[in-house]
Amino acid sequence: MLFSFLLTIFSTLCTAVGLIYVFYYIYFNVILLKLKTKSIESYKGKVVIVTGASSGIGSSIAEKYALLGCKVAIVARRENLLEECKSNILKKHKKLSQKDILIVRCDLTKENDCKEMVDKVIKEWSKLDIVVWNAGVGSLIDFSKVDGRFDIFRDNMDINYFSLVYSTSFALPFLKQSNGSIVVVSSLAGKFGTALRTSYSASKHAVQGFFNSLRNEVDNVQITIVCPGFVKTDFHSKVATLDNKVIERESNHFMTPQVCADHILEAERMGKRELIMTPKARIGSKLTAFFPEFIDYMTNLTAKSSIKK
Numbered sequence: 001m002l003f004s005f006l007l008t009i010f011s012t013l014c015t016a017v018g019l020i021y022v023f024y025y026i027y028f029n030v031i032l033l034k035l036k037t038k039s040i041e042s043y044k045g046k047v048v049i050v051t052g053a054s055s056g057i058g059s060s061i062a063e064k065y066a067l068l069g070c071k072v073a074i075v076a077r078r079e080n081l082l083e084e085c086k087s088n089i090l091k092k093h094k095k096l097s098q099k100d101i102l103i104v105r106c107d108l109t110k111e112n113d114c115k116e117m118v119d120k121v122i123k124e125w126s127k128l129d130i131v132v133w134n135a136g137v138g139s140l141i142d143f144s145k146v147d148g149r150f151d152i153f154r155d156n157m158d159i160n161y162f163s164l165v166y167s168t169s170f171a172l173p174f175l176k177q178s179n180g181s182i183v184v185v186s187s188l189a190g191k192f193g194t195a196l197r198t199s200y201s202a203s204k205h206a207v208q209g210f211f212n213s214l215r216n217e218v219d220n221v222q223i224t225i226v227c228p229g230f231v232k233t234d235f236h237s238k239v240a241t242l243d244n245k246v247i248e249r250e251s252n253h254f255m256t257p258q259v260c261a262d263h264i265l266e267a268e269r270m271g272k273r274e275l276i277m278t279p280k281a282r283i284g285s286k287l288t289a290f291f292p293e294f295i296d297y298m299t300n301l302t303a304k305s306s307i308k309k
């Protein structure tokens with residue numbers, strides 16, 4: 001008697017919660033997303049900044065925005081690689097001209113460089129529509145062996161977090177004017193913590209906290225946080241380690257930067273608040289609330305499998 005009564009209550013509750021979730025999901029992820037999605041044509045003439053465009057994911061993002069008819073400022077420290085990125089894009093796409101791509105040499109860890117980056121773009125094109133904060137570096141360190149070498153922690157925060165605080169502050173007035181958008185390239189490490197990533201993961205978690213808060217302060221600037229999984233770029237050979245040795249990666253299953261960039265442009269165009277890029281991690285992030293120990297174990301295992309034995 002009591003048992004069947006409890007069972008009825010339980011199943012009614014489950015159905016109610018399930019239904020609420022289905023309606024919530026349909027409203028925010030189908031209906032609202034449809035309404036927010038911008039047309040491909042609307043990108044013509046938009047002014048875009050892409051940081052970290054001298055390599056990897058950033059170069060690909062820059063090329064794709066240029067192809068949509070945007071004016072693109074490509075930003076990084078290595079000017080020769082920016083020149084290469086620009087000439088590659090112009091060579092591949094004959095309709096584009098020199099004036100569509102602006103090279104901005106900039107060390108984003110310096111406040112003043114970030115200010116000058118925005119100033120240069122405004123001076124050239126008088127407005128700003130989209131910024132893609134993509135520049136970043138990784139680290140893999142065994143925290144038990146840190147022994148006072150905290151510089152990696154500071155360096156990770158400087159480029160992965162503080163550079164975004166500076167750049168966003170200087171770009172925001174212009175983004176408000178244009179009802180623009182901010183795209184933040186975080187990482188699955190911004191959602192989960194795994195072995196060897198105390199420093200990297202903390203810097204990406206900081207970024208997520210910053211932009212999730214900012215989203216509540218500015219209502220006419222879209223903020224899209226993207227969290228790629230493993231991507232095949234130079235990132236992995238530049239990862240900071242305690243002994244400065246490169247850790248070999250098992251990269252056969254890594255995503256290509258081109259596919260990653262496609263997902264990023266699509267997420268911005270659809271006005272998504274966050275995109276977790278691998279299906280496994282999407283499921284994991286939903287299940288963390290219910291099975292935290294299990295998801296912890298699985299994410300740690302996945303991270304470990306990317307390192308060559």
Ligand SMILES: NC(=O)c1ccc[n+]([C@@H]2O[C@H](COP(=O)([O-])OP(=O)(O)OC[C@H]3O[C@@H](n4cnc5c(N)ncnc54)[C@H](OP(=O)(O)O)[C@@H]3O)[C@@H](O)[C@H]2O)c1
Binds near residue numbers: 054056076135187228
């Ligand atoms: N590859 C992955 O598996 C992966 C996974 C998840 C998330 N991500 C994230 O994706 C983003 C792009 O990474 P990627 O894989 O394309 O790596 P990448 O090929 O190493 O590119 C990193 C870019 O950041 C720029 N950069 C680094 N420090 C800078 C500084 N102080 N000032 C200006 N630019 C700076 C680099 O340019 P210069 O050296 O010329 O300055 C380079 O263009 C990063 O934020 C990374 O955390 C990558």
Ligand SMILES: *[C@@H]1O[C@H](CO)[C@@H](O)[C@H](O)[C@H]1NC(C)=O
Binds near residue numbers: 177178220
């Ligand atoms: C920004 O949005 C506001 C409110 O919807 C609108 O009045 C304004 O014209 C828009 N500005 C631009 C530059 O699109």
Ligand SMILES: *[C@@H]1O[C@H](CO)[C@@H](O)[C@H](O)[C@H]1NC(C)=O
Binds near residue numbers: 297300301303304
């Ligand atoms: C996480 O992975 C590391 C290897 O990268 C391993 O040494 C560690 O034991 C794992 N942690 C847990 C709790 O399974």
